[in-house]
Amino acid sequence: xxxxxxxxxxxxxxxxxxxxxxxxxxxxxxxxxxxxxxxxxxxxxxxxxxxxxxxxxxxxxxxxxxxxxxxxxxxxxxxxxxxxxxxxxxxxxxxxxxxxxxxxxxxxxxxxxxxxxxxxxxxxxxxxxxxxxxxxxxxxxxxxxxxxxxxxxxxxxxxxxxxxxxxxxxxxxxxxxxxxxxxxxxxxxxxxxxxxxxxxxxxxxxxxxxxxxxxxxxxxxxxxxxxxxxxxxxxxxxxxxxxxxxxxxxxxxxxxxxxxxxxxxxxxxxxxxxxxxxxxxxxxxxxxxxxxxxxxxxxxxxxxxxxxxxxxxxxxxxxxxxxxxxxxxxxxxxxxxxxxxxxxxxxxxxxxxxxxxxxxxxxxxxxxxxxxxxxxxxxxxxxxxxxxxxxxxxxxxxxxxxxxxxxxxxxxxxxxxxxxxxxxxxxxxxxxx
Numbered sequence: 330x331x332x333x334x335x336x337x338x339x340x341x342x343x344x345x346x347x348x349x350x351x352x353x354x355x356x357x358x359x360x361x362x363x364x365x366x367x368x369x370x371x372x373x374x375x376x377x378x379x380x381x382x383x384x385x386x387x388x389x390x391x392x393x394x395x396x397x398x399x400x401x402x403x404x405x406x407x408x409x410x411x412x413x414x415x416x417x418x419x420x421x422x423x424x425x426x427x428x429x430x431x432x433x434x435x436x437x438x439x440x441x442x443x444x445x446x447x448x449x450x451x452x453x454x455x456x457x458x459x460x461x462x463x464x465x466x467x468x469x470x471x472x473x474x475x476x477x478x479x480x481x482x483x484x485x486x487x488x489x490x491x492x493x494x495x496x497x498x499x500x501x502x503x504x505x506x507x508x509x510x511x512x513x514x515x516x517x518x519x520x521x522x523x524x525x526x527x528x529x530x531x532x533x534x535x536x537x538x539x540x541x542x543x544x545x546x547x548x549x550x551x552x553x554x555x556x557x558x559x560x561x562x563x564x565x566x567x568x569x570x571x572x573x574x575x576x577x578x579x580x581x582x583x584x585x586x587x588x589x590x591x592x593x594x595x596x597x598x599x600x601x602x603x604x605x606x607x608x609x610x611x612x613x614x615x616x617x618x619x620x621x622x623x624x625x626x627x628x629x630x631x632x633x634x635x636x637x638x639x640x641x642x643x644x645x646x647x648x649x650x651x652x653x654x655x656x657x658x659x660x661x662x663x664x665x666x667x668x669x670x671x672x673x674x675x676x677x678x679x680x681x682x683x684x685x686x687x688x689x690x691x692x693x694x695x696x697x698x699x700x701x702x703x704x705x706x707x708x709x710x711x712x713x714x715x716x717x718x719x720x721x722x723x724x725x726x727x728x729x730x731x732x733x734x735x736x737x738x739x740x741x742x743x744x745x746x747x748x749x750x751x752x753x754x755x756x757x758x759x760x761x762x
Contacts, residue, residue, distance in 0.1 A: 559626060
């Protein structure tokens, strides 16, 4: 090959190399692998700005990998606040833009929520992640075709909207804070059903539904969770080796209260520990944080239907000490509205609304069935009863008594109520009592 020919070939290669790169297949990465390689946490929204590390929040690895599983078409995440559920959504969006482009519909409770999220979370992520910055033009750029609520990129577009707005067709749907959505998108009906209907033409559509839990029996995310694999993040007990979910009822602490300017101030004597439900051993927080953990499904057959669902509370968060959760509970335990926030955002539990009952039929319908033993006899004491007390009222011709069971955090159960007929000034009545 002559020198002239070599120069001509070099010029040709230089001219077409940019176009040829467009034909390169995407990297063979899962969402978590993509995030570990390309995602950077922005200083505006993270106290740990810098490269994303999945190992910092290992409980997000499976939900992220589920997104790239061809058998899964829907992911449900029920989670307390500040455990990284927004980062899960952002990593999925980044992966789609860079690796598997398509139209994305990102639905928030309101259009104002969507605008705020776009400015504070989506824009910084695009700016700080090189592959995304190369594919999504800045809103301020001339003829960028992008706005606060729409981001175009090769092969697709990200549309951010509110739950009360009708939306366009989309291959991917991400629903944020599902339990705060409007009950109807204008006059068209349930926003989630409408959003899923707009995926009908895509054989490879995927949906991600995320929310903090709210009211028991009125929670949309609860309904979606029970349609999936129902996975809980479980830690291994270092004493017996069994895996169990860390929940507030198994947390042990010794509270101490004092009054400062007439207000009660709570503190804890010693540390906070967890009681393994399998063996009963008390394990300190610092020990449990070093134990292996994994997702355990209660309804694994739902995987065949393509729905994986996950439930996570703040006890697994690397940013939330257990002592903080306990103190928040103690501060709020006598105020139902504040306690509801603690249940939803920290304990990751549904709040049971025990408001005014309308009539005696409604009250009777809410009675709890304590169950029966294998031989068919009724269970006398439900799980959770630690102490029994008996209260007695004297009348002219009888004694009336009630046995009450008491558990943790002021919970109590009616066990038995009865009458002993006879004059209370006779020894025989008291012997019968």
